[in-house]
Every structure is written in C-alpha cells, then in structure tokens.
Amino acid sequence: xxxxxxxxxxxxxxxxxxxxxxxxxxxxxxxxxxxxxxxxxxxxxxxxxxxxxxxxxxxxxxxxxxxxxxxxxxxxxxxxxxxxxxxxxxxxxxxxxxxxxxxxxxxxxxxxxxxxxxxxxxxxxxxxxxxxxxxxxxxxxxxxxxxxxxxxxxxxxxxxxxxxxxxxxxxxxxxxxxxxxxxxxxxxxxxxxxxxxxxxxxxxxxxxxxxxxxxxxxxxxxxxxxxxxxxxxxxxxxxxxxxxxxxxxxxxxx
Amino acid sequence: xxxxxxxxxxxxxxxxxxxxxxxxxxxxxxxxxxxxxxxxxxxxxxxxxxxxxxxxxxxxxxxxxxxxxxxxxxxxxxxxxxxxxxxxxxxxxxxxxxxxxxxxxxxxxxxxxxxxxxxxxxxxxxxxxxxxxxxxxxxxxxxxxxxxxxxxxxxxxxxxxxxxxxxxxxxxxxxxxxxxxxxxxxxxxxxxxxxxxxxxxxxxxxxxxxxxxxxxxxxxxxxxxxxxxxxxxxxxxxxxxxxxxxxxxxxxxxxxxxxxxxxxxxxxxxxxxxxxxxxxxxxxxxxxxxxxxxxxxxxxxxxxxxxxxxx
Numbered sequence: 001x002x003x004x005x006x007x008x009x010x011x012x013x014x015x016x017x018x019x020x021x022x023x024x025x026x027x028x029x030x031x032x033x034x035x036x037x038x039x040x041x042x043x044x045x046x047x048x049x050x051x052x053x054x055x056x057x058x059x060x061x062x063x064x065x066x067x068x069x070x071x072x073x074x075x076x077x078x079x080x081x082x083x084x085x086x087x088x089x090x091x092x093x094x095x096x097x098x099x100x101x102x103x104x105x106x107x108x109x110x111x112x113x114x115x116x117x118x119x120x121x122x123x124x125x126x127x128x129x130x131x132x133x134x135x136x137x138x139x140x141x142x143x144x145x146x147x148x149x150x151x152x153x154x155x156x157x158x159x160x161x162x163x164x165x166x167x168x169x170x171x172x173x174x175x176x177x178x179x180x181x182x183x184x185x186x187x188x189x190x191x192x193x194x195x196x197x198x199x200x201x202x203x204x205x206x207x208x209x210x211x212x213x214x215x216x217x218x219x220x221x222x223x224x225x226x227x228x229x230x231x232x233x234x235x236x237x238x239x240x241x242x243x244x245x246x247x248x249x250x251x252x253x254x
Numbered sequence: 255x256x257x258x259x260x261x262x263x264x265x266x267x268x269x270x271x272x273x274x275x276x277x278x279x280x281x282x283x284x285x286x287x288x289x290x291x292x293x294x295x296x297x298x299x300x301x302x303x304x305x306x307x308x309x310x311x312x313x314x315x316x317x318x319x320x321x322x323x324x325x326x327x328x329x330x331x332x333x334x335x336x337x338x339x340x341x342x343x344x345x346x347x348x349x350x351x352x353x354x355x356x357x358x359x360x361x362x363x364x365x366x367x368x369x370x371x372x373x374x375x376x377x378x379x380x381x382x383x384x385x386x387x388x389x390x391x392x393x394x395x396x397x398x399x400x401x402x403x404x405x406x407x408x409x410x411x412x413x414x415x416x417x418x419x420x421x422x423x424x425x426x427x428x429x430x431x432x433x434x435x436x437x438x439x440x441x442x443x444x445x446x447x448x449x450x451x452x453x454x455x456x457x458x459x460x461x462x463x464x465x466x467x468x469x470x471x472x473x474x475x476x477x478x479x480x481x482x483x484x485x486x487x488x489x490x491x492x493x494x495x496x497x498x499x500x501x502x503x504x505x506x507x508x509x510x511x512x513x514x515x516x517x518x519x520x521x522x523x524x525x526x527x528x529x530x531x532x533x534x535x536x537x538x539x540x541x542x543x544x545x546x547x548x549x550x551x552x553x554x555x556x557x558x559x560x561x562x563x564x565x
Contacts, residue, residue, distance in 0.1 A: 003328070009358025013351075020346065088342030092401070095306040095336050096359045097328040249310055 006098045007106045014080050014110030025076070026118060029068045033122045036064050037129040040186060051188055052219045057130035062213040063185030064126070069119050069144070070151050070180055070205070074172050077111035077155030082162050090252070100246035104156065111152035112145070119144050133216065139224075140215035146231050147208050151176075153238035160251050179205045184213075189221035204234060258284040258409060258440050259305065264314030266300050266464075274300040276464040277314070282409075287431065287441040289455035289472075291448065291554055297464040298444040299339065302411050306336045318409065332361055335402035339413040339444075341394045345387040349378055349397060352386060353404050360405035369404060376400050376430070392423045399430070410434060412443040416450060428454055448554055462558045475553065482547045484515040484526060486533070486540040496536050502529060513538070 018025045041057035048056040084090040093103065126132060134140050154171075162168045183205030189197055200206050201222070211227025214220035220227065245252065259282035266275040274297045282288050292298050303309035305316050307327055316323045318330035344352055353369050373379045376396040381389060389397065395415070402410060412431070416424040424447075431454060435441055445451055451458055451472070458475055460468040468475075491510035502525075505514045515529060533540070 003361045005358045005361050005363060009355050012358075013347075013355050016347075016351070087344065088338075088340050089344055091306075091308055091336065091338050091342060092356060092359060094308045095331060095334070097331040097361050098359065099328075 003098055003102055006096060007102050007109075010093075010103070010106035011110045011113075014107065015113070017080075018076075018110075018114050025072075025114060026121065029072055029118055030121055030125055033064050033068055034125060034129070036060070037126060041129055051191075052217075054217045054219065055130065058132060059188075059213075059217070060186050061123070061126045061130065061132060062216050063180075063183075063209050065119050065122050065144075066147065066205070066209050066212055067177075067180045067185050068122055069115050069147050070176050070208075071172050072118050073111055073115040073148050073151035074155035074158060074176060075168075076114050077108055077152040078159035078162065078168050078172075079155075080107050080111055081156055081159035082165075082168055085160075085252075086165075094252065100243065103246070104153070104242055108149060108152045108156055111155060112148040115148040115152065116144055119148070135218050136215040140212065143208070143212045143215055143227075143231070146235060147212070150231065150235040150238055153235070153242055157238065157241050157245065160245055163251070176205075179203050180209075184209045184221055188219075204230060207231065256284045257281040258319055259442075260317045261301075261305070262315050264301070264304065264316060265312045266297075266304060266309065267312045274464050275304075275311075278461075278464075278466045280459060280466055280469060282440060282442060283457070284440055285435065285438060286456040287435050287443070287454050288457050288459065289451035290442065290444045290459045290461060291451055292444070292461035293558060296461045298461055299413055300464075301461070302336070302413055302442070302444065306334055306411060307331055328361075332405065333408045335405065335407035335410045337398045337402045337410070337412045337415060339417060341391065341398065343386045343394060343397065346385055348383055348385055349373070349389070349400075350382040352397070353400050356401040357404035360407075362405045368406065369400075372400050372403055392419060395419060395423070395427075399427075403434075407439070409440045409442070412441065414444055414446065416445070416447060424450075460554060460557050468557060481516055481518065482545060484517075484529075484543065484545050486513040486515075487511065487542040487544075488513060489539045489541050492538070496538065498536060499529075499532060502532075513540070 037057065037060075040060055045056035045060070050056065051059045084093060123132070158168065158171050182200065183203045184200070189200045189206060189210075192200060207222060207227045207230035210221040211224060211231065214224055214227070244250070259280075261278055261280040264275055264278040265273070267273045278297075278301065280301075290298050290301070300309060304311045305318065305323060307323060307330075319333055321327075321330040321333075323330045347355075350369070350373075353373065354364065354366075357365065357369065370379065373382055376399060378393060378396055378400060381393060386394065386397065399412075399415075415431075416427050419427065428450070431441055431443070443450070443454075455472050458468075458470060458472050459466055488511055492506055492513070493510055495504045495506055495513070502515065505516075506512070507514065513533075515526070517526075
C-alpha cells in the first residue's frame with residue numbers, strides 16, 4: 001500500500017520552501033520574463049513584422065513560458081533533492097518506509113506543481129503586455145504539465161548527480177538555456193536557412209516549444225504528433241534513468 | 255528473551271575496496287539497551303546504516319521483528335527510529351514542522367498531541383516555533399531524538415548520542431534512554447564513552463576492524479574480564495606467602511614488600527574482611543593498603559589492542 005502520508009509530507013515540505021523563498025521562486029522569474037517582453041516584445045518587437053500572422057510580442061509568449069518552465073523545473077527539482085544530500089538530512093529519506101515511486105512522485109510532483117503555477121502566472125502576466133489567445137487550452141495545459149514533469153525529472157536526476165552547487169548550475173546554464181534560445185523561443189524555425197533548420201531538429205526543445213506554440217496559435221514548426229511523441233519520449237527516458245538511480249543507489253547509497 | 259533484530263553473516267565492502275563489516279552475526283533482544291563499542295572506523299555506523307536502509311549490504315541478511323530489511327523494507331523501517339551522529343537538520347525549518355514532517359515520512363497520520371508530549375519531554379516545547387538554525391547544539395541533539403521518536407518506533411538507534419554534549423545534558427540523555435527502555439523501546443547505541451555503556455547497557459558488543467569480537471551481558475563481561483586487586487604494603491617484607499593463606503591465591507611482589515589479592519569485581523562475598531583477620535592472626539602487619547578495579551574501558555582496551563596485535 002502506498003505511503004500517502006510520506007508523499008504528502010514531502011510535497012508539503014517542498015511547497016513550504018517555495019513560500020519561504022517567494023522572491024526567488026516566483027517573483028524573480030516573473031520579473032525576468034516581463035523584462036523579456038519589454039525588450040523583445042515592445043522595444044525590438046515593434047520593428048519586427050508579424051510571424052505567420054501573429055504579432056511578434058504574442059509569438060514569443062509560448063517560448064518565454066517554456067524557457068521559464070524548463071529552467072525552473074530543473075532548478076526546483078534539482079535543489080529539492082540536492083539540498084538534503086548537502087545538509088545530510090537525506091539519511092531520513094533513505095531510512096524511511098518510502099518507495100522510489102513515492103519519493104519521485106512527491107519531489108517531482110512538488111517541483112512540477114511550482115513550475116505549472118509559475119507558467120500560468122507568466123501567462124497571465126504576458127496578457128498585460130500583448131493580446132493573447134489560446135486556441136487549444138487543454139492541449140496547452142497538457143504540454144505545460146508534461147514539460148514540467150519531464151524537466152522536473154531531469155532536475156531530480158541532476159540533483160542526485162551533482163556533488164556541488166556548481167554542478168547544479170552547469171546543466172541549466174550551459175545546456176538548457178542555450179537549447180531553449182536556439183529552440184525557437186524567439187523565432188520560428190522556418191525563419192532559419194535550410195541547413196540550420198535541419199540542425200535545429202536535433203534540438204529536443206524545438207519539439208516542446210512547437211507543440212506548445214501550436215496550442216496557442218495553431219502554428220507549429222513540426223507536427224503536433226511529433227511534438228507530443230518526442231515529449232513523451234523525453235519523459236520515458238527520464239523515468240528510466242530515475243528508476244536506475246534508485247535501483248542501484250547511484251550517488252545516494254554506499 | 256525474544257529477538258527483535260537478527261543479523262546473519264553480514265558483510266559490507268565499499269566501492270573503494272574497504273571492508274567495513276566481515277561476516278557479522280548479532281541478535282538484539284526486545285526491550286534491551288545494547289551498546290556497540292569500537293574504535294573509529296570499526297564498522298559501527300556501517301552496521302547501523304545497513305539495518306536502517308541507508309547503506310546496501312554486500313552480503314548477509316538482516317531481519318527486524320521478522321521482516322527482511324530489503325524484501326519487506328516498509329515494515330522493518332517503520333519500526334525503527336534513527337538518531338545519526340551528525341546534527342543534520344533543515345536549518346530554516348521550524349522545530350514543530352520538522353518533527354511533523356518526520357512523522358509523516360514514516361507513514362503515520364498527524365498527531366499533534368503526541369508531538370507536543372514528546373517536545374515537552376525533551377524540553378523543546380517553548381522552542382516549537384523557532385527555526386532550527388537558532389537552536390543550541392544540545393537542543394539540536396534533542397531535536398534529532400524527537401524526529402526519530404516522532405513515529406513511535408519500537409527500536410531506536412542512537413549513533414554516538416552524547417558526542418560533544420556537556421556532562422549535564424549527557425546525564426539527561428541517559429535518563430531519557432532509560433525511560434524509553436522502560437516504555438518498551440529497544441535501544442541500540444554506539445558510543446566512544448565507555449562510561450556510557452557501563453552506565454546504561456544491558457549487553458555490550460565490541461567491534462573492531464569490521465569484526466564483532468565479543469557480545470556479552472554487561473555484568474557477565476565485567477565478571478569474566480573485570481577484576482579487583484587489593485594491595486597490602488607490608489611492614490616487614492615476606493619471602494613467601496604463608497601456607498595458611500596459599501588457598502586465598504595471594505601473590506607477593508618481587509621484593510616481598512607487597513601482598514596482592516585479586517578477586518572478581520562482581521563477587522560480593524570476596525572475603526576481604528576475613529582475609530584481613532587471617533593476616534592479623536598470622537602476624538602479618540601492613541602499613542597501608544590500596545584497591546584497584548578494572549573498568550569496562552580497561553576491558554575494552556585490552557580486547558581491542560589484543561585483537562590489533564593478532565591482526
């Protein structure tokens with residue numbers, strides 16, 4: 001039988017950390033996203049014509065949400081599991097009658113919940129800057145949830161792998177942020193020269209942003225089926241890695 | 255007495271190749287206080303960590319109240335509370351929240367009344383809303399105990415519970431451990447302080463170089479290996495022990511100026527008063543006397559150093 005008390009305890013504990021660090025967890029990403037809107041949407045965007053029938057300011061909304069979603073999912077989940085390792089309190093988790101799925105559900109669930117909340121806050125905030133429409137709200141929510149869960153799992157893996165605070169930052173800064181910027185956050189892949197369009201297809205974030213943007217404006221760089229399929233593949237890969245970590249005790253148990 | 259923990263042929267070799275435990279067999283009786291003594295690096299913490307699920311064993315088996323710690327980890331872990339050696343806490347969390355968290359983590363529904371009772375018993379009630387970072391070292395140590403007891407475990411592991419704790423708090427901790435034992439909790443503690451084991455333990459295990467070299471009732475251990483010596487400084491040196499006193503097992507020092515009587519520490523009827531009368535009757539007079547008693551520390555040091563020489 002599932003240890004629901006444990007899942008609830010960890011989930012609440014992690015969410016409590018969010019409220020304690022409201023400035024860092026919520027307000028800071030909202031401010032930085034607003035700055036993107038001011039710079040790219042109002043200042044520069046005013047000089048850029050519409051992209052596939054959508055104003056440039058509105059076009060970048062899904063990409064900006066995705067940028068925050070990816071970085072915050074990773075950051076929340078990696079810190080959530082790394083900090084107990086760093087402080088030594090991980091002993092309690094390892095000695096508790098809690099299964100791997102319960103640990104993952106609670107930590108990743110809390111990190112993903114925070115990201116989804118943040119994504120929705122940024123969505124509302126962006127409505128203050130640009131006219132918004134969401135053509136397929138359920139698909140939008142589905143991509144929001146799948147992306148948050150997948151990248152929270154990635155963050156969880158990074159948190160277990162990291163043996164210092166520096167490593168926590170390496171993957172988001174050196175891999176995720178560049179991939180997101182180059183994955184069509186601020187432009188359509190179709191705007192690239194043919195060669196770079198092909199190169200861009202190796203960037204997994206392209207599929208996430210494309211599917212998410214389709215849910216807003218019915219425009220996509222790749223088909224919806226491919227976007228959804230690739231998102232599910234990332235989710236499956238992350239789950240397999242997490243299962244392996246707990247089976248072997250990698251960086252958790254001696 | 256019923257066994258609550260059974261450890262069989264347990265070994266642990268770390269990835270570095272270091273062999274921390276070698277074929278350890280041990281049973282812990284329900285309701286006892288068991289002290290595990292050993293020098294640094296002997297394998298005490300590894301042994302505890304395996305039973306609690308923090309370290310994977312290389313081979314062997316452990317059952318807790320009949321539940322295998324790997325196959326049936328939920329049942330076994332829910333019976334155990336662990337107070338680790340390090341003061342590892344969530345510095346920015348409040349006392350109340352961290353103890354409530356621990357209870358939930360171990361699968362128990364919230365019970366504010368139990369947590370209040372425990373915090374009061376550990377003199378932490380007036381600090382319940384304080385952040386952990388503001389607590390003193392002694393308070394943090396008590397908080398670790400509160401967390402370990404939050405889910406009402408039947409077995410409590412205390413890894414060096416009084417390391418770095420002042421004398422007064424150490425006495426309070428001992429009393430707390432005794433109270434817990436009286437309430438039916440089985441206690442397993444590791445300690446560097448021999449005095450602690452001598453004061454509290456029902457049974458003692460000595461571990462060194464990953465091998466459990468001795469497990470014995472404390473009183474039996476003291477009886478078997480402990481001894482007391484009465485040394486009489488004679489007014490006149492003797493050339494030999496008088497025949498009427500040979501049966502007492504007396505020995506003479508090299509120069510004949512001291513008469514030495516060795517007897518069991520636990521022997522209430524060692525007959526010291528009788529011996530002194532017999533000496534007086536035999537015309538042997540002494541100008542002074544002294545007694546020496548081997549402590550558990552002497553026993554421990556002789557056991558461990560003897561083992562080190564062999565290895």
